[in-house]
Amino acid sequence: MSAILLCFVISLLRYFFLCSCDSIVDGNDRSGLLKKPDYKLSTPEMVMKNGYPVEIHEATTKDGYILSMHRIPYSPKSNNSRTNRPVVFLQHGLFCSSIDWVILGPGKALAYLLADEGYDVWLGNARGNVYSLKHTTLTPQQKDFWNFSWHEMGTYDLPAVIDYILARTRQQDVYYIGHSMGTTMFFVLTSLKPEYNTKFRLTIAFAPVVFMSDVKSDISKLAAFSRTGKQADQLYNSGIFFPPRTWAEHIQVACNNRTFTLCSTLIFLVAGFDPQELDPKLLPVILAHYPAGSSMKALVHYGQLMRTGKFQQYDHGRALNIMYYGTLEPPPYNLSAVTAPVSLYNGKNDWLSSIKDTEKLYSKLPNIVGMNQVPLDTFNHADFQWAKNAKTLLYNDVIKFMKNY
Template sequence: MVMKNGYPVETHTVTTEDGYVLSIHRIPFSPKNDNKEEFRPAVFLQHGFLCSSFDWVVLGPGRALAYLLADKGYDVWIGNSRGNVYSSKHQTLTSKQKLFWNFSWHEMGVYDLPAVIDYVLASTSQKDLYYIGHSMGNTMFFVLTSLKPEYNKKIHLMVALAPVVFMSYVKSELTKLAVYSRTGEEADRIYNSPYFTPTKTWTEGVQLACRKGSVIQGLCSSLIFMIGGFNPQQLDPELLVLILSHYPAGSSTKAWVHYGQLMRTGKFQQYDHGETLNLKYYETPTPPQYNLSAVVAPVRLYNGKNDWLSSIEDTKELYSKLPNTAGMYQVKLEAFNHVDFQWAKDANTLVYNEVIGFIKNF
C-alpha cells in the first residue's frame, strides 16, 4: 500500500533477546523530499493492542501520520509487537505452540522495544529518537523506561496518544469483561493462547458484511465504537472494509488479561499470576508496581474527550506521576475517541499537525 502511494518502504527483521522475530517497516523519505544526503531525525511509531504498522498508513498520504512525518523530513520507522500478523515467528517456537503465546505487553516492553530501538539507532547512526505510541504502544514504553531506565536517554521526546496505563475509569463495557479473568497456574496455561489472530474467513466475512451499501455496515462500525467510544462522523465508511480487513491483527490473550488486572486493581503493575506463582516469580504475594518516577524521558500526553479506554481522569493520574512531562493536550473535538487517534478522517487537522509542530520545536 505504501509503495502504491509512491513512497519508498523497507521491511526490517529484528530478533528479540527471548527469540521473537519482529518485522518493522520503514519509510526512509518522502517523494516530496527525497534528498538522500539530508539528515532525517528518526521517529518510531508503535501501535496499540490488536493493531499493526498498517494503522499508521491506512488514512493515506496527506492524512496518515507516517506519511505526514515523512513529508516533513523524518525517517519513519513503524513497529509490530510480538504476536501480530507481521511478527508471528520465533527462533525455536511456532505460533501453534502455547509457549509462544506466554507473554503480555510486559514482555513487549522488556524485550521488543529495546531490540527495535537499538536497531533503529544503529541503522541511522543517531543517539536518540522520537517515540510516538498509541494505546498499548504507550503501555509498552512505560514498562521499558521504568524497568530499563537506561533507555530514557535514547528518547528525545515521547508522544503518548491515548495512553493506557491507569484504567480505573474505563467506560467500554466490552473491554471491562477482562476484569473477570482469573489467576493461578491453570489460568496461566489457559491464557497462553492467541487473541483475535486474523484468518481468511474473517477477512472475507468483513469484506462482505462491511462493504458500502451492506445493510449491516452500521453493525461493523458499532463494534469499533463499543470499544473506543462513539464518533461516527470521523469514521470514513469508504475505509471501513480496509480497516477491518487488517484489524484485529492479533495479539496474546495474556495481554488482554493483564489490562483486566489493571482495571481491577487501579494500579499499573506487573502481571498477576496468583499469590502462589507471584511468590515464585516476584518473591512477593502481589505483583510489583512499575516505577514511573524512573521515566525521566520527556513525555507529552494526548487525550480525547470521548475516549472510553484512556479517560481524562486516568491520563491526569499518569501525568501526575511522571517526573519530566512536556505538557498534556486534549483534542478539541468533543466526540474524539480512542481509535480516532489512528482512524479519524480528520486526525491530521485535529491531532497530527499539533504533534508534528510540537516535535519540530522540541
C-alpha cells in the first residue's frame, strides 16, 4: 500500500462523510469556537480556540499564486508589548498544512511552544494546499494551476513568503524550521538563489528529504511510475487529493478506538510504525486535515529522486529537457551553494528520510551545525509533528539550540 492508496482511502472517506466548511470566527469571540470539536476547525480557528492571537497574511508569488500564512505574533504567556521578537517560519511537508504545527495543542505543539518562548511565529502553506488555492489569473479547476512540483515551491513560494515576512517584521533574517518537503523547498531555494542564504539565521531540517535512494516506505513504488515525456507532463498537471477543510462527525466513528489500528496503519505504512506515539484521540483530528492537497507533479518529482538517487530538477524526458534546460538530463541542485547554517534531525524509524540518505546530505552541505537523531528507536516520519511526546523527545532540545545559537 503506497501513499497514493493512503490518500485515496482518506479522500474516499471524505467523499461519503463530507460536511460544509466553516468560516473563520472573529478572534474577539471564542464562545462559538469553544463549542466546536477540533476536527471542524481551520488553523486560525484552532489557534484562537486555544487562546492565542492569530493573524492571516497573504503573499503573492512571481508566477501568480496567492499563499496564505498564519501568524502567532506572541503568546498569552509572554509580554505582548515586546517588540523585535525573533521570527521563526515553519514550513510543512507534502499534503500537510499549517495546522500540523498546532494540532498537538498548547504546551505540546511546536508553534505554541515557540510563541511561549518569545518568538514571532509564522506558519506557511505551500501552493495547492487548502489554504493556498488562489491565483491572480488561474483557478484550481484549470489544469495549468496544478503545473508545479516542489521545485516551484522552492523557487517561487519561499522567496515570496520570506520577503513578505522580513518586510512586515523589519527583521534581517528568520529562523526556518522545515519538515520533509519543507526541507526540500529550502534546499531548492538556497541552492538556486544563494543570495537568500543570508536571510536564514538558522535552519532546522526535520526529516530532510533530499536524497531518496534508501526509502523503506511503500511510497518507494512511486519510482516505477515517475515516467517522463510530453504525455507524462500532461498527465501530471493535475490536482491530487483536493480536500475540504473539515469532515463530518462520521470520521469519529470511522477512526475511533475500535478501529484505531486500521486507520493508524494507513499512516504507519508510509511513515514507519510507531503506535506508542500516536494518540488515538488525536487521530480523527489529524485525518480531518490530512491530506491538505497538492499536485500530482510534486509526488512524481519525488518518485524521480527515488528512481535516480539524485537531487535534481524535474525530469521531463530527454527531448523536453533539451528544450527547458539545454541538457539531456535535468541539472542537479548545487548543494555547495547552501551556505546558511543547517541542523539536521532524523528519526531512527523514519521510512522516508533515512539515516543513510541524511548522511549523504550532510556530506554535501558546507555549513552544517548539527546532525541529530531523536532518542527513540520507533520515532517515524510523521512523529516530527504528531508524536504525543514530541516536546520532550525533540522540541525542547530544538528550542534550546535556537536560543543558544
